[in-house]
Amino acid sequence: MIIWKKGTVLRVLEESAMFQRVRVKMEAGEEASAVHYPLLLGQTEPGDEVWLNTTAVELQLGTGGDHFVAGWVSKRPESSSPQGHIMKMRYTPWQIAVSTGEEVGNPYRSAVMGRNSLDSWPILLGELHSMLPAVISVWRHRSLQEGRCPRIVYIMTDGGALPLAMSQHVRRLKKLGWLYATVTVGHAFGGDVEAVNLHSALLLARYGLKADLVFVSMGPGIVGTDTPFGFSGVEQGEAVNAVAALEGMPIFIPRIQGEDGRKRHQGVSHHTLTNLTRVVLTPAEVPVPRPLPVRVQTQMESIPQHHHLISVPITEKEVVEFLKIYPVSIQSMGRKVAEDPLFFRTICAGALHLWKRWLNLTDGRSGVKASGEKSDLTR
Structure with missing residues (x-):
């Protein structure tokens, strides 16, 4: 009710x-x-x-x-002309007609017609929306440092908030000019490009928007129930499968926390372990910060061997340097870098790893194969 x-x-x-x-x-x-x-x-x-x-x-x-x-209470809502024929928030009083990138008449349709592959393009996948500003701050820092200007695209799924406008981070990143474009998936709406599902969104980002760096996560908010599969973040595992189905390179940011009052989220979150052991059906690259606490290394032993654990050396000091260019203090679950450095080190490790992958691309194909990476973590 x-x-x-x-x-x-x-x-x-x-x-x-x-x-x-x-x-x-x-x-x-x-x-x-x-x-x-x-x-x-x-x-x-x-x-x-x-x-x-x-x-x-x-x-x-x-x-x-x-x-x-x-x-x-006492006045009529305004009406406006529909922009397309695909309904989002279907069969609710607020259903809205949008023009999705796949729809006839949409300018992005031709870019994805006949496309069924990402051609090994790397895609960074996160669980929490609060990872977005940290990821893009790392990429912005690297862009300024190395004199590059990548097109950064954010794909927002419908696992959290449905209106993209709810995200203060997106509004700020767009205003700063750090975020090139957004794609909203499923019943999420309000992106620069609308998409029917994640598979189409990935193709629209890569070929329609000509994205260099792509980050995928839900919008603000996440649902959890303290049951094995009863959390909306299970979609992160499903996103890995979508990227792999399109012959892309899925890069999975694990949720690793040094501080959390809930035992199930201490160290490697049960969300990450459930995704990587039960939901993900294909090998994924999983960047993790080095050094790692022994407890976390032990938890990592339960991750199937076919995933590629990639160690990324990164310190708390480096994280602070990356994130200080963002105009407001970044926090997640009420904690800032100083209060949970391991969590933010992990996010930044993922962003750095995708940056490395992107630099190795030639004509849309990676010169470094995931299967060639060996983990130096203790299993």
Whole structure:
């Protein structure tokens, strides 16, 4: 069920064509923050009386913090001409028609017609949306250091937030000019290019957007239930299979944490172990930072031998250097680099490894084969 409450918009705190964050006064008199998506209903403004979905805040969930504007109490939502014929959020009151890259009439359709292979192109796959700014900060740092200008594309799946506009990181990275383009997959919407599924999204990114560096993860938010497969991050394993099916090179960022109150996430998260042992059906490259705590090396022994564990030397000091170019402090699960350096070292190791792979590409093919890599980790 949904918890509905009325509120009145007091002022707009943040605004773009796709996103508004507003301050509202609730019926009981307290003030709160709310998110509104103009693409669905039209712009809201001070004085509007609105219906608010307050469920996540009421349940004190991780996706809480903001209410969501679902409509006006006394005025009609705005209508606009559909841009395409593919419905996202299908069969809900908010279903929206978009033009996907695969659709007839879309300018990107010709780029993927007849395409069924990524031709060994490396793709970086992460579980958490909070990995995005760290990954791109590493690539930006390397770009400036080496005088390169790669096209960076982010593919957002629908395992977390569905509106791309919800991501403050994407809005910031686009404004900085560090992120070339975005692709939204499945029921996620609002990217520069829309895609029906991840397979098409990968081809659209590579051939439609001519991406050099590609990162795939869900949007903000992740679901977990403390059961073996009951977490939305299982899609990271499925993404490995999609990349491999298209003859690409899947590079899997493991979720390795030095700090977490939940035993299942201490060291190598059970999400990573489940994905690599049960969900992933094909060999993947798994970059890990060096040095690693002994406990983590022991956990790694349960990862099947057909995966390629790639050691990447990286220190906390180097991570701080990479991330300090980002205009705000990056954190994940409420922790910054100083509070969980192992987690951020792991993310940066993945970004560095993809950068290396990209530098070895010739005409879209890698000169370094994954099968030739030998792990120097203790198994």
